[in-house]
Amino acid sequence: MQNYDIGRRSFLGTAAAAGGIAAADMTFLNHLRGAERSAELKKNDKRVILLWLAGGASQMETWDPKPGHENGGPYRAIPTAVPGVHISELMPKMAARMKHTAIIRSVNSKIADHGGGAKLMQLGRRDEPSVRYPDLGAVVARELGRTESKVPDYVSFYSMTEGQGTGPGTSGFLGSRYQAMYLSKKSAPDNLDRLETISDVDHKERADLRDLLSKRFAQGRETSAVGSHNQAYARVRGLMASEELFDVEKESAKMRDRYGRTQFGEQVLIARRLVEAGVPFVKVGRGWWDSHGENFETHLELVTELDHVMSTLIDDLSERGLLDNTMIVTLSEFGRTPRINQSLGRDHFASAWSVSLTGCGIKGGACYGKSSPDGNTVADGEISAPALFATIYQALGIDITKDYHVGPRPIPIVDNYAGPVTEVLA
Amino acid sequence: MAADFTKLKVTKTVDRKDILFGLARVPKSSRVFVGSSDFKLYDVDFAEEKPELKAIGEHQSYITGVALIGDDVVVTGGYDCQLTWWNVESKKSLRSITAHEKRIRQVVASPDGKLIATTADDMLVKLWDAKTGKAVREFKGHEPFTPHHFANTLCAVTFSPDGKQIAAGDKSGKVVVWNAADGKELGTLDASGVYTWDPVARRHSIGGIRSLAFSPDGKTVAVGGVGKIGNIDHLDAPGRLEVFDWQTGKQTFVLQTDGKLKGLIERLIFSPDGEWLVGSGGGTAGFIAFYDVKGGKILFQDSAPMHVHGLALNEAGDKLFASGHNKLVEWSIKG
Numbered sequence: 001m002q003n004y005d006i007g008r009r010s011f012l013g014t015a016a017a018a019g020g021i022a023a024a025d026m027t028f029l030n031h032l033r034g035a036e037r038s039a040e041l042k043k044n045d046k047r048v049i050l051l052w053l054a055g056g057a058s059q060m061e062t063w064d065p066k067p068g069h070e071n072g073g074p075y076r077a078i079p080t081a082v083p084g085v086h087i088s089e090l091m092p093k094m095a096a097r098m099k100h101t102a103i104i105r106s107v108n109s110k111i112a113d114h115g116g117g118a119k120l121m122q123l124g125r126r127d128e129p130s131v132r133y134p135d136l137g138a139v140v141a142r143e144l145g146r147t148e149s150k151v152p153d154y155v156s157f158y159s160m161t162e163g164q165g166t167g168p169g170t171s172g173f174l175g176s177r178y179q180a181m182y183l184s185k186k187s188a189p190d191n192l193d194r195l196e197t198i199s200d201v202d203h204k205e206r207a208d209l210r211d212l213l214s215k216r217f218a219q220g221r222e223t224s225a226v227g228s229h230n231q232a233y234a235r236v237r238g239l240m241a242s243e244e245l246f247d248v249e250k251e252s253a254k255m256r257d258r259y260g261r262t263q264f265g266e267q268v269l270i271a272r273r274l275v276e277a278g279v280p281f282v283k284v285g286r287g288w289w290d291s292h293g294e295n296f297e298t299h300l301e302l303v304t305e306l307d308h309v310m311s312t313l314i315d316d317l318s319e320r321g322l323l324d325n326t327m328i329v330t331l332s333e334f335g336r337t338p339r340i341n342q343s344l345g346r347d348h349f350a351s352a353w354s355v356s357l358t359g360c361g362i363k364g365g366a367c368y369g370k371s372s373p374d375g376n377t378v379a380d381g382e383i384s385a386p387a388l389f390a391t392i393y394q395a396l397g398i399d400i401t402k403d404y405h406v407g408p409r410p411i412p413i414v415d416n417y418a419g420p421v422t423e424v425l426a
Numbered sequence: 427m428a429a430d431f432t433k434l435k436v437t438k439t440v441d442r443k444d445i446l447f448g449l450a451r452v453p454k455s456s457r458v459f460v461g462s463s464d465f466k467l468y469d470v471d472f473a474e475e476k477p478e479l480k481a482i483g484e485h486q487s488y489i490t491g492v493a494l495i496g497d498d499v500v501v502t503g504g505y506d507c508q509l510t511w512w513n514v515e516s517k518k519s520l521r522s523i524t525a526h527e528k529r530i531r532q533v534v535a536s537p538d539g540k541l542i543a544t545t546a547d548d549m550l551v552k553l554w555d556a557k558t559g560k561a562v563r564e565f566k567g568h569e570p571f572t573p574h575h576f577a578n579t580l581c582a583v584t585f586s587p588d589g590k591q592i593a594a595g596d597k598s599g600k601v602v603v604w605n606a607a608d609g610k611e612l613g614t615l616d617a618s619g620v621y622t623w624d625p626v627a628r629r630h631s632i633g634g635i636r637s638l639a640f641s642p643d644g645k646t647v648a649v650g651g652v653g654k655i656g657n658i659d660h661l662d663a664p665g666r667l668e669v670f671d672w673q674t675g676k677q678t679f680v681l682q683t684d685g686k687l688k689g690l691i692e693r694l695i696f697s698p699d700g701e702w703l704v705g706s707g708g709g710t711a712g713f714i715a716f717y718d719v720k721g722g723k724i725l726f727q728d729s730a731p732m733h734v735h736g737l738a739l740n741e742a743g744d745k746l747f748a749s750g751h752n753k754l755v756e757w758s759i760k761g
Contacts, residue, residue: 301630342708
């Protein structure tokens, strides 16, 4: 029998947040539905680290090699720890850890331009002008983030200038509460420091005074906006306290060496620090994979780095007991053409490409879907962006049948109520 | 007196579905052996009216390096790290060894045919006895990582005309010259103009040294690659030639192809008299350029039918044989 009791504290917190969002965004979210499940879910501390391979990584040089075919390129396929599953020889470390990871080799996302493809694969649905949809990070932050949390719900690293249009992420109709803390120039946020002219005691006392005045003001008045106001200030103090989470110097030299002293390695290490501290969603953008020329040399650099950093992250999360509750996703706006062009490059390709899911809720070692021998089409198990999002949500325990509401309009959390790929779910 | 390169014309073309890489020519003939992206070694004679490719043997990945030993033995190296000796008449593999820990990028024979030099992504140059296949010597001097912490690659190696020196060039633009007899490092050259690192927009690199050649007098080393690239999604810069007096390390001149002729100079060959130098390669299309070595200028440049990966010049200096993207071609230089 299901328990429909809703904790008072949980209810008030949720209601206050809803009021704040409504005030800020002129939308109303019918998120009370399933609130008891949501509260339980949030206690589970489930997290996501998205490794966003910006520009479009090649499926052939990562998860779906085609050795021996004229489209296959020079890199061989190597066996993995999972019998029968082979991946590119550029990923020997991931091959050894394949029992943690599921591969989907049959994504047909149809949009092969950077902007459109990135929107589709970040929103899980086609963008449309009449609704501002939230992206994966915002939805996960909304569903898994705790109202009382003092750490950010959604952090996004994206340091390349190419592709920055889709770097920040978007919270859409979920409102600014779930907008990513966006780091584009440095790996730590600016302006978290308390002003030198205000002591910490002063700062705290000001907060207490503000709280007291707010409570007096709230007496006999609608409280949602005031609640949101106080929450916002509380989060500011929390964010100020979380500054050291972004400080990679807090890690030992040995740990930093494990991840590698590259920007990507350091940002993924910070991502681990953030999820460990309770941040539900961290996106680390790594670009730029758009290898129209010299595909094999570009992938030699970038896949080698991905293999090292991702395998280190898996080990690190596993050693800390966090892997069962943390999902690692590799995702791009699209894959790359099987055909090799004159520059030994591969071009944009959305018809049959691959993603990987690791950790929380995922059946490690599963390999779903199949591309054709030449790689040009999906031969089996075609899935769309919404189905991928349904799979991710389901693995995290998020109710994939729920609706948000923007005004009177119901917006399914998964576009068109697409179903998940159950074959990769634990 | 240099040839009239304006009379350069394609005299034969073989269309293919595969990509053809390393190429070696049988002396005093139009017969070449070429390695392919279909993992096979082919024998083709341009003297035939309609040249056909005859398969000799197969690797487990792209064949990138091909060298001829004597009349009937070819040595091939590929991305599968294997170095294989073939009898081209019997089409039998004579020997196959795992020569490097990482991908073999080039295979060349010494001028006297007694040694084979290989270069690979393990950043080693190795010398092999051409007859027995025994390892003779290793040459070290290239860093395993680029200045930006990515794995370095070593794509070009060549012997001096007298066989006494060996030079190899890496992705970061460093050339090392060694004494072939004892492995002693004789000097380094900085050709970093062929390497582009993009720290802001795309955060990876492109380019590097793809071709090397000693002049017939052994004093000059020519280095080929691509110029600095703005948008490194593409090979979007002219082919770049850097020429050095290798004993002093001094760069004597740098030339870049016309802005329309973009991409990597994949192969460089000096003319028999050393007066001119030919370079060929490409990006989204192919190009060929002839350089005046003494004057330090481009004599002639034009598009090529394909992105060229392998090139051979005949003894008279009037015919070129090229392998590349979906094509093999024969050029006549004398018109």
